[in-house]
Amino acid sequence: MKLSLLSLFSATTAVVYAQAVPDAGAPPGSTTDGIPRPRVGSVPYGVTITACSQPGTVALTFDDGPGVYTLQLLDLLDETGVKATFFILGRDSASSTDVLQRMFAAGHQLASHTYTHLSLNNGGTRYNEVMYNxxxxxxxxxxxxxxxRPPYLECEQDCLNFLGERGYHVISTNVDTKDYEHDDPSGISVSRQLFSDGVAGGTGNGYIVLAHDIHQNTVTNLARFMIDESRRLGFSRDISSTSHPVSINVRISRLASVRHAACSPIRFRLPRTDVAPITTSSHNSGVFEVHSGSFGSFEQLGIDEQSTIGGHIL
Incomplete structure (x- = not known):
């Protein structure tokens, strides 16, 4: 049984959360529309996933970052040997490159939370929100x-159809800490209790827990509580820097080869030649590496798609 980290959001609050920026400009470069998006593996595309399929797993997820507290959270994750999934807003990514690269190098999973946090139920802005990210x-x-993960967890059928066509696994939650409503030293106890109540079903179930790395008390209080409580309840065993139960699934836009290590199977796709080589490893012993190579298609990578997509949390 393993412990990982992921996150969540809500639309109906009067508290501080990531603000949508509808007039944010596009990132530089060409669009990603020409990249093939084949469906492989057993994790469904274009449907809402709310729970981990692997019993005894708590997946803690963090939305809306990077923020001013994200580096402090990364320090905690390094200290405790836990891997997280971060649902990233892309609008400030150019100024957060170092933080994002640290996440990736440490073996955490990076996922999309759209470009400016506009609702994906809005058909007029949906395309840009996803493609710009x-x-x-x-x-x-x-x-x-x-x-x-759709902003505000809002994704009606038209939204799901669109994301399925673009090759996305759509992640929601079954344990909402509502930390965005309780970001103060006393109020965060409510989020702690929501977490405890949410995982009270025990290790026979799997949980996707929602939190936000943009909130101070989530990082300074709630995150460590969730890690410690999960271990106390028996959700985690032998957690180390290589225990990363969420498969890393990305679409590559450069020529690359992949070498497996430890517990983290990887699926890469869609080579391109105009991006500099990337080399990365996890904290301590390393989860995986990407290095320059000459593979011309996904199939040539020789990775077991079924184990990559279906063998871990989701």
């Missing part, structure tokens, strides 16, 4: 993720 990821890493 793909471009922002592409400009930093040479790839973009295939996991996405």
């Amino acid at each position: 793909e471009m922002a990821f592409r400009n930093i890493f040479g790839f973009f993720p295939t996991y996405l």
Whole structure:
């Protein structure tokens, strides 16, 4: 049984959360529309996933970052040997490159939370929100993720159809800490209780927990509580820097080869030649590496798609 980290959001609050910026300009470079988006593996596309399929797993997810507290959270994750999934807003990615690269190098999963946090139920802005975030990821890493959490958890059928066509796994939550409503030293106890109540079903179930790395008390209080409580309840065993139960799924836009290590199978796709080589490893022993190569198609990578997509949390 393993512990990982992911996150969540709500629309109906009067508290501080990521503000949508409808007039944010597009990232530089060409669009990502020409990249093939084949469906592989057992994790469904274009449907809402609310729970981990692997019993005994708590997946803690963080939305809306990077923020001013994200580096402090990364320090905590390094200290505790826990891997997280961060649902990233791309609008400020150019000024947060170092933080994002640290996340990636430490073995955390980076996923999409759209470009400016506009609701994806709005058909007039949906395309740009998703595609611009793909471009922002592409400009930093040479790839973009295939996991996405819709802002406010809003995604009606037209939205799901659109995301399915673009090859996305749509992630929601079954444990909402509502930390955006309780970002103060006393109020955060409510979020702690919501977490405890949410995982009270025990290790026979799997949980996707929603929190936000943009809130101070989430980082300074709630995050450590969730890690410690999960371990106390028996949700985690032998957690280390290589225990990363969320498969990393991205679409590559450069020539690349992949070498497996430890517990984190990887799926890469869609080579391109105009992005500089990337080399990355996890904290301590390393989860995976991407390095320059000459593969011309996804199939040539020789990765077991079924184990990559279906063998871990989702």
